[in-house]
Amino acid sequence: MKLTTTAYPDRLEIKAEGRLDAAWAEHFLEATRRAVREGHHQLRLDASGLEYLSSAGIRSLLQTHREAAAVQGSFKIIRAADFIVQTLRMSGFDSLLALDEGAVATDNPAPKAPAKHAKAGGWTAPGMDVEIHPLGGASAPLRAANLGRWQTWSRVNLAACRELELGAERTALGIGTPGQGDDLAAHLGDFLSVGGCTAYLPGDGSEAPDYLVGTGQFVPKLRVADALHATGPFSHVVRFQPDDSGSALNIEQLLDAAFATTGARSVAAVILAEIDGLVGMAWAKSPGLIAADSKPAEFPAVREWLSFSGERVHGGDLALVVAFATTEALPQGVSIPALPSRKDWRVHAHAAVFPFRPLPNGPIEMAPTVQQLFAGAAPQALLHLVEDDRPALGLGHSAFIRGACWCAPIQFTSEELS
Amino acid sequence: MTLVIGAFTIGFILSLLALGMLISFRIQRYCDITVDGSITLGASTAAVLLVHGWSPWAATLVACLAGSAAGAVTGLLHTKFRIQELLSGILTMTALYSINLRVMGRSNVPLLDVPTLADGPEKLLRKLAGGAEALNVAGWAVPTRDLAMLLTVFVAVAAVAIALRFFLLTHLGTIIRAAGENAQMARAQGADDKRMLVFGLAVSNALVALAGAMLAQYQGFADVQMGIGMMVWGLASIIIGEALTGKCSPGMAIVGAIMGTILFRLLIAIALRWGLDPNDLKLVTAAFVFAALVLPSWFGRLGRRIFGGRHA
Amino acid sequence: MLKIRSLTKTFFPGTPNEVRALRGIDLDLADGCFAAIIGTNGSGKSTLLNAVAGTFLPDTGTLELDGHTITDWPEHRRATLVGRVFQNPFAGTAAEMSIAENIVLATRRGQPRGLGFALSHKTRDEIADRIRSLKMGLEDRLENPIGTLSGGQRQALTLLMATWLRPKLLLLDEHTAALDPKSAAQVAVLTKEIVTREKLTALMVTHSMQQAVQLPDRIIMMHHGNIVEDYSGERRARVRTDDLMHAFDRVRRRDLFDSTVAETVLPQYA
Numbered sequence A: 001m002k003l004t005t006t007a008y009p010d011r012l013e014i015k016a017e018g019r020l021d022a023a024w025a026e027h028f029l030e031a032t033r034r035a036v037r038e039g040h041h042q043l044r045l046d047a048s049g050l051e052y053l054s055s056a057g058i059r060s061l062l063q064t065h066r067e068a069a070a071v072q073g074s075f076k077i078i079r080a081a082d083f084i085v086q087t088l089r090m091s092g093f094d095s096l097l098a099l100d101e102g103a104v105a106t107d108n109p110a111p112k113a114p115a116k117h118a119k120a121g122g123w124t125a126p127g128m129d130v131e132i133h134p135l136g137g138a139s140a141p142l143r144a145a146n147l148g149r150w151q152t153w154s155r156v157n158l159a160a161c162r163e164l165e166l167g168a169e170r171t172a173l174g175i176g177t178p179g180q181g182d183d184l185a186a187h188l189g190d191f192l193s194v195g196g197c198t199a200y201l202p203g204d205g206s207e208a209p210d211y212l213v214g215t216g217q218f219v220p221k222l223r224v225a226d227a228l229h230a231t232g233p234f235s236h237v238v239r240f241q242p243d244d245s246g247s248a249l250n251i252e253q254l255l256d257a258a259f260a261t262t263g264a265r266s267v268a269a270v271i272l273a274e275i276d277g278l279v280g281m282a283w284a285k286s287p288g289l290i291a292a293d294s295k296p297a298e299f300p301a302v303r304e305w306l307s308f309s310g311e312r313v314h315g316g317d318l319a320l321v322v323a324f325a326t327t328e329a330l331p332q333g334v335s336i337p338a339l340p341s342r343k344d345w346r347v348h349a350h351a352a353v354f355p356f357r358p359l360p361n362g363p364i365e366m367a368p369t370v371q372q373l374f375a376g377a378a379p380q381a382l383l384h385l386v387e388d389d390r391p392a393l394g395l396g397h398s399a400f401i402r403g404a405c406w407c408a409p410i411q412f413t414s415e416e417l418s
Numbered sequence B: 001m002t003l004v005i006g007a008f009t010i011g012f013i014l015s016l017l018a019l020g021m022l023i024s025f026r027i028q029r030y031c032d033i034t035v036d037g038s039i040t041l042g043a044s045t046a047a048v049l050l051v052h053g054w055s056p057w058a059a060t061l062v063a064c065l066a067g068s069a070a071g072a073v074t075g076l077l078h079t080k081f082r083i084q085e086l087l088s089g090i091l092t093m094t095a096l097y098s099i100n101l102r103v104m105g106r107s108n109v110p111l112l113d114v115p116t117l118a119d120g121p122e123k124l125l126r127k128l129a130g131g132a133e134a135l136n137v138a139g140w141a142v143p144t145r146d147l148a149m150l151l152t153v154f155v156a157v158a159a160v161a162i163a164l165r166f167f168l169l170t171h172l173g174t175i176i177r178a179a180g181e182n183a184q185m186a187r188a189q190g191a192d193d194k195r196m197l198v199f200g201l202a203v204s205n206a207l208v209a210l211a212g213a214m215l216a217q218y219q220g221f222a223d224v225q226m227g228i229g230m231m232v233w234g235l236a237s238i239i240i241g242e243a244l245t246g247k248c249s250p251g252m253a254i255v256g257a258i259m260g261t262i263l264f265r266l267l268i269a270i271a272l273r274w275g276l277d278p279n280d281l282k283l284v285t286a287a288f289v290f291a292a293l294v295l296p297s298w299f300g301r302l303g304r305r306i307f308g309g310r311h312a
Numbered sequence C: 001m002l003k004i005r006s007l008t009k010t011f012f013p014g015t016p017n018e019v020r021a022l023r024g025i026d027l028d029l030a031d032g033c034f035a036a037i038i039g040t041n042g043s044g045k046s047t048l049l050n051a052v053a054g055t056f057l058p059d060t061g062t063l064e065l066d067g068h069t070i071t072d073w074p075e076h077r078r079a080t081l082v083g084r085v086f087q088n089p090f091a092g093t094a095a096e097m098s099i100a101e102n103i104v105l106a107t108r109r110g111q112p113r114g115l116g117f118a119l120s121h122k123t124r125d126e127i128a129d130r131i132r133s134l135k136m137g138l139e140d141r142l143e144n145p146i147g148t149l150s151g152g153q154r155q156a157l158t159l160l161m162a163t164w165l166r167p168k169l170l171l172l173d174e175h176t177a178a179l180d181p182k183s184a185a186q187v188a189v190l191t192k193e194i195v196t197r198e199k200l201t202a203l204m205v206t207h208s209m210q211q212a213v214q215l216p217d218r219i220i221m222m223h224h225g226n227i228v229e230d231y232s233g234e235r236r237a238r239v240r241t242d243d244l245m246h247a248f249d250r251v252r253r254r255d256l257f258d259s260t261v262a263e264t265v266l267p268q269y270a
């Protein structure tokens, strides 16, 4: 079977020539999945060259239909020969046929739709194609705070660990655990929380994060040693993908978009995107176990405490990133580390990794999308994102291919705001 | 006819050498150069003891013990002091040259009018033949003394061959064979492969010395030079034997080595008869072994075609 | 019961080629415990097994097996207690000797070998019986040189030999690694069968995560001459191949976390 794809402004046509049977069904499905992953959600199968359609072939058509529908897209068969129409009718799947769309064939193919929305004043979105959608909420900055305020590498004062409620309105990241008492010391680990869904590392050295999802009355709570959090609806969503150069977008570019979109000097951003590669660290051992007189931050002892991704990891998967970034002076008590390559930027970002699934196009809502994500699959990894700016050897920034970046202007207060 | 009988007698005597070398070279896969020295050691020891009036049996036995000591020394040099295989043999062989001179006191000991191992059988034959000096064998008159010698060495070789065959099939013999082929495996089965090697070399050189002792008694002298080139002759015999019988079972290898030696001696006797200069003998032998080592596949194929060999 | 205490071994000490192959191994293996050793190439797995088997004497540390302190025992003496199967199918048998002869060697592993006839009819029948249980049809080929068999058949026989007399400890060093997938699976099943039936204490080096998860009671991971993971008891029960892959990943990442990384990353943790 031979597959040829042509992009039109409003759809992607896949022309299949040959037999669509058990031997080729998987191949066809892979091709349509790739198209969806690349952002083409309106799919058409040009069936004029099909010589044979078996039941396995029909199954792959239905599956494509289902997957396109899942991202609010569509999948139709056009220019089907009579025997195909008959076959589909007899098996009751003629809803897949679009008999009236034959006429559109005369359109001129266009490689890409132009960006629909104006970019924020003067900012040109270098390297990316963006659509910026305001989300309607008030654009007053959200109040953001630093809770717990653990001095990294010092002994954790368990009494100073605070409880943080992680409701649907709250966006947070930091070091915490659902545990209590002695458990607390042994189980502190990185976490992030968006839309009432919290992913956290159990702090016992295991790589797989655990997670808590708020439902109905249940609001997840963590005891945190240190956390950044902000509460309230986000103001914009930026849909992004690489421009024609095709090179992946690093987190600095995305935060730049957030700054430009909100016009603020401090932002909270939630990124949900296909990963090109993440660079990060995670606590290998609960920092609650750091002894008073030890020197955990010295090499090589630090390797007992922190695990480094070592290379750009999880390419092709889906990341949920929570980031707090600022270019202004922080109030008393709030601490965010500076980016090595841009000393005027302070960024703290955690990422949870999920198996890839396509996102619908357009202005999607943050909380429901994230809740669907957690309902669909468990997070596979959780990283504190870092920049590795070593000359030559450095892995650079974490980078992404396409997805959504919700953002909100924030204002840090020196209160802790539990 | 004397020629044939002589070839057979020397053939049987050197079969003992070949059997000894079968143990070291083939079973233990140890390239043991001691042979050149220990065959002379056997000859010189036996000769000196005979001259001093020892009984031939005792003299021969002591010669064997001396040979086994030489073999053990080589083995110990290799296993305890980690001297390379060839070098440890060379060391012993070189040392043995002086030792042999010391034992004999000069470079040659003639054995005139001393009793030999063949005396007993000779008496027996005489008695059977009614006191004749020569016996009629297929129309040829053969001196009884020669026949007796042949008979003696034949019995010796047969006894050694049978004993060796059975020994190799005992528990001890089996592990010695295994140790030669795969020392790692032998150790894993609890065998001290180093001790096996020393033991094997001792037995091997005892047989070689036995050959030396008999050779001295047959030739009627012991000479410090007599060992030179013996190793290569032994090797040639083994190679011919393998071509004749294949090398699968220990029994066949033993028979092969004996047959190989005799065939080799016959070929040499014939060659000498045709006018080969005895001085060239060692060159020819060396060339033969060279061919056999360098062209093994060619040789093997030829052997298989001619003898229907049984290599798998 | 195998007890290893602070075992170290350095090859070529004091030279530029120095390799610290074992850096203080402590390991207790209970009677009847079947443990797998996994780890990256060069992590010291074979060196550990060789040290236990006595291929060389360790630099420091002690070894105790079945109540004997075997630290100074030479290899062949340890064979009275230890059965071994090697990675190379050629290493465990004598190729030119017959199947029966090879096996009869194993019937006296570590015992005095006298001048008794090795292959009596009775022994031969017993050998044929045990070989029949392998269901490889080898019982009819007892007289064939073992070198004519396939690698899988040889490994199965080597395994049979190593366990003919019940060893206090069975050492398996990647004993299926040189086999095709089907033979490897066969030998793996046979291994599990024998170890379970005879309740053997065993150490098995393997690079197959699947084998490591399916066969043993305990999984030990080595890295740079140290034991870095030890899955036993409950942890062993829940371990899956993914967890082992993660463990591999962890040690690899740890190696990539060098001082230059620490320099650039630690300020981002302040």
Ligand SMILES: Nc1ncnc2c1ncn2[C@@H]1O[C@H](COP(=O)(O)OP(=O)(O)OP(=O)(O)O)[C@@H](O)[C@H]1O
Binding pocket: C011, C012, C019, C020, C021, C039, C040, C041, C042, C043, C044, C045, C046, C047, C048
């Ligand atoms: N006999 C030896 N002489 C010198 N160095 C050795 C020797 N045996 C092992 N080494 C070295 O010791 C280190 C550990 O080797 P070892 O064979 O134990 O690794 P391994 O874990 O078995 O690896 P693999 O999975 O490749 O079998 C390696 O760096 C190796 O080069």
Ligand SMILES: [Mg+2]
Binding pocket: C045, C046, C047, C174
């Ligand atoms: Mg190894």
